[in-house]
Amino acid sequence: MRTIFAAATLAFAMAAGAAAPDYGADFDHLWRTLGAEYAYFESRDVDWEAVRATHRPRAAEAKSRDAFIGALEATLETLTDFHLHLRTNTPASTRLVPSGSDLWAEWRGTHAIVTQVRSGHAAEVAGVRAGDEVLSLNGVAIAERVQRRLPCCRKDPERVRQWALLAELAGTHDADRVLSIRGGDGTLREVRLARSFRPRAESLVSWRRLPDGLGYIRVTAVGDTDAVPAFDAALEALKDTRGLILDLSETAAGGSTDVAEPILGRFFSKPAVYQKGKPRKGAEWRAEVAPRGPWTYEGPLVVLVGRWTASMGEGMAIGLDGTRRGVIVGTAMGRLEGAVFTDKLSSTGIGFNYPAERLFHVDGTPRERFVPAGPVDYERIPRERQASALLDAGVVRLRALLNR
Incomplete structure (x- = not known):
């Protein structure tokens, strides 16, 4: 008994002697870093000093790591940038958009209308389709939830309102989502999207032959280097096709x-500038793709994109468009802004990602504003055809290219 008591006393003393994390210092580090390096302040009408005055007390006085994370998340939300986030979360954290979301909606006046649904994910499986109106989420009117979600210190409510709608619909890690939906035919229904839902796992790269000598390659992992040899193998199998569809959706x-540049390199016979960038301070730079591999695929190329084409996937799409090597078909993309840098808070070890360089199409259009020349309007497509609509549109466009 005496030995147990001594061990417990020692453990308590060691714990008591451990330095408590300095939440205030870590908050200041994050706030200063963003104030100096975040690339998109000019498009945010935000009072950054007011953000500090509002959120630092909550962060500095946090009673737990989870509470501190919550305070930091509230701070980042004032910039309404889905590419800006912590590299950790709590059960109560909002899922990342678009990687953790399964439906996209936009405001049409006071109505929250679904414009796209993620293939194979909970919303699609539950029967939600483009054209549906979201009336409420977990028993609270969607307009009320969005109003509650609006962050402090902003003066551009329309932009903030759209961000808040997407954040609310993404949900949190610890809760199911119950949506009240009005269909395009006026039918009311309620759907439950379980937090435990897991979509079917996909290969990094998959391929198949389509009718009329066409090929199709789907890439789902632009951050895994194993995707490069997998893509090469797919392209080799489709070497004899008349035209190719590259699915980045x-x-x-x-x-x-x-990963992105080696894949792009298979479509070029000489170097080409495919993207431009500009840090908050400093000179503009240009990214170049170089030819790669034993041969170049020279047939017509159609690229499929949508709201879950994000970050480097967006870079690939604007690159193929800007070099006129591919025709882009689909919708506006995830609209993640900028090239992301990573930093770590010294006291807690919490990492965070932030856009420190703006990215542009070679014609100067900001990457996040790019819209495909071949649009797909899911709201005008019958519910039963929405799942195949993107590929159908891509095939039609590829055949048109071949018939020129």
């Missing part, structure tokens, strides 16, 4: 130039 997990 499920690249929401982000990516790396170490």
Whole structure:
């Protein structure tokens, strides 16, 4: 008994002697870093000093790590940037958009209208389709939930309101979502989207032959270097096709130039500038793709994109468009802003990602504003055809290219 008591006393003394995390210092580090390096302040009408005055007390006085994380998340939300986030979360954290979301909606006046649904994910499985109106979430009118979610210190309510709608619909890690929906035919229904839902796992790269000598390659992991040899194998199998569809519509997990540029390189016979960038301070830079592999695929190329084409997937799409090497078909993409840098808070070890460089199409259009020349309007497509609509549109466009 005496030995147990001594061990317990020692453990308590060691715990008592451990330095408590300095939440205030870590908050200041994050706030200063963003104030100096975040690339998109000019498009946010935000009072950054007021953000500090509002959120630092909550952060500095947090009683737990989870509470501190919550305070930091509230701070980042004032910039309403889905590419800006902590590298950790709590059960109560909002799922990341678009990587953790399964439906996209937009305001039409006072109505929250679903414009796209993620293939194979909970919302689609539950029967939600483009054209549906979201009336409420977990028993609270969606307009009320959005109003509650609006962050402090902003003066551009329309932009903030759209961000808040997407954040609310994404839900949190610890709760199911119950949506009250009005269909396009006026039918009311309620759907439950379980937090435990897991979509079917997909290969990094998949391929198949389509009728009329066409090929199809789907890439879902632009951040995994194993995708490069997998893509090469797919392209080799489709070497004899008349034209190719490259599906980037499920690249929401982000990516790396170490994967994207080698894939792009298979479509070029000489170097080409495919993207431009500009840090908050400093000179503009240009990213170039170089030819790669034993041969170049020279047939017509159609690229499929949508709201879950994100980050480096968006970079690949604007690159193929800007070099005129591919025709882009689909919708506006995830609209994640900028090239992401990573930093870590010294006291808690919490990491965070933030856009420190703006990214542009070679014609100067900001990447997040790019819209495909071949649009797909899911709201005008019958519910039963929405799942195949993107590929159908891509095939039609590829056949048109071949018939020129």
